Amino acid sequence: MKQVLKFGGSSVANADNIRKVLDIVRARLDRGQAIVVVSALGGITDTLLRCGDQAASGSEAFRDTLAIVEDRHMQTVKSLLPVSQQSGTLSLVKKHCNDLEDICNGVFLLGELSARTRDRIVSYGELLSSRIIAAAFHAHGLNATWADARELIRTSADFGHATVQFDTTGQQIRNWAGDTREDVSVLPGFIASEGKGATTTLGRGGSDYTAAIFAAALDVQILEIWTDVSGMMTADPRWVSNVRIIPSISYQEAMELSHFGAKVIYPPTIQPVMSRNIPVWVKNTFAPDDPGTVIENRNNPQHEIVRGISSINNIALLSLEGSGMVGVPGFSKRLFEALAQGQINVILITQGSSGHQRPHVRNPRTKWC
Ligand code: ADP
Ligand code: ASP
Ligand code: MG
Numbered sequence: 001m002k003q004v005l006k007f008g009g010s011s012v013a014n015a016d017n018i019r020k021v022l023d024i025v026r027a028r029l030d031r032g033q034a035i036v037v038v039s040a041l042g043g044i045t046d047t048l049l050r051c052g053d054q055a056a057s058g059s060e061a062f063r064d065t066l067a068i069v070e071d072r073h074m075q076t077v078k079s080l081l082p083v084s085q086q087s088g089t090l091s092l093v094k095k096h097c098n099d100l101e102d103i104c105n106g107v108f109l110l111g112e113l114s115a116r117t118r119d120r121i122v123s124y125g126e127l128l129s130s131r132i133i134a135a136a137f138h139a140h141g142l143n144a145t146w147a148d149a150r151e152l153i154r155t156s157a158d159f160g161h162a163t164v165q166f167d168t169t170g171q172q173i174r175n176w177a178g179d180t181r182e183d184v185s186v187l188p189g190f191i192a193s194e195g196k197g198a199t200t201t202l203g204r205g206g207s208d209y210t211a212a213i214f215a216a217a218l219d220v221q222i223l224e225i226w227t228d229v230s231g232m233m234t235a236d237p238r239w240v241s242n243v244r245i246i247p248s249i250s251y252q253e254a255m256e257l258s259h260f261g262a263k264v265i266y267p268p269t270i271q272p273v274m275s276r277n278i279p280v281w282v283k284n285t286f287a288p289d290d291p292g293t294v295i296e297n298r299n300n301p302q303h304e305i306v307r308g309i310s311s312i313n314n315i316a317l318l319s320l321e322g323s324g325m326v327g328v329p330g331f332s333k334r335l336f337e338a339l340a341q342g343q344i345n346v347i348l349i350t351q352g353s354s355g356h357q358r359p360h361v362r363n364p365r366t367k368w369c
Helices: 015-031 044-056 061-080 087-110 115-139 166-179 207-218 251-259 267-274 331-341
Strands: 002-007 033-038 144-146 184-188 191-194 199-201 222-227 248-250 280-284 293-296 316-321 345-349 357-363
Touching: 002 015, 002 207, 015 033, 015 061, 015 115, 015 222, 033 115, 033 207, 044 061, 044 087, 044 115, 061 087, 061 115, 087 115, 115 144, 115 184, 115 191, 115 199, 166 207, 184 207, 207 222, 207 267, 248 251, 251 267, 251 293, 267 280
Parallel strands: 002 033, 002 222, 033 184, 144 184, 222 280, 248 293
Antiparallel strands: 191 199, 280 293, 316 357, 345 357
């Protein structure tokens, strides 16, 4: 049996947490080979984005930001690996940080940061974390290897929010898996590549999606999303104190909650696993014995009409109104075309019955199509 386990940013934030991840993975190997997808060390993605923006705006502060990134990874290697096994990984981290510095220097000199270069910069978060974690697994006796998700997940060239080309991706993943003998494969989440080989990203929170893409391609029995809460809850525990864990939830309900703000799962994650009926467990790295939530194919008994409440910040309400629209075809088309061209994700649409008023709610921050 194969299984896919994904660990988010807080689960791999430092050496202590990565040791917990190691224990969890080890305890699951009796079930079969594990594909472990990891996020960047907690906070690093934001730091890398800041670094790119600083360089593009001509601020020398990007050098200090880079130093923070390098130091954080160096310290993690030093506290995670035995001294005798550190040198290879330390030089790998140094090499990646030097490459990153070269790119940021280019951005600084040109004063220009394209979406393509931003993806390249931010990809170092997952590249570094996955390399370090693979080395730690190996050093602690697991039969582990590292693989580059960019060589396996093929996407469009929509940098920052690339669309996965599932046929090519599925084939590449199955070919790779057929040749992989190690018990554990560690891969970077979030990153992929387009047809010409340039690095792309799958959208913020996209490591969940990477894990689901692998789970679906290999038709595994289990996908586990390991995070910092003990499952999907009736509301965001950061805002609501008396939340409850939802022990089991249908794919459709989980999709609905995540689309409307339950950040615990990145919305596109559900689609690939739902089509193959693969159960998704949401589990807590810091309380691994808690049962968590299973997202699966299930009917919702009538008495559980409200499963949870979610919310989204940064929503704009756009209202188009005027008597000139009544009975005139084409107004909605023009509005939606303009929004689509701006890569703006419309999440709710209503229209007055006379056709005189057409308000649309949209989220200006997310730019998914
Ligand atoms: P990771 O880094 O592991 O991917 P995220 O920060 O993306 O973790 O998602 C976990 C966070 O999602 C939790 O810490 C919690 O604050 C937030 N969250 C929002 N809504 C919910 C919900 N309905 N149930 C559980 N967690 C939620
Ligand atoms: N590191 C990326 C982010 O912070 C992807 C992820 O963690 O899922 O958005
Ligand atoms: Mg997440």
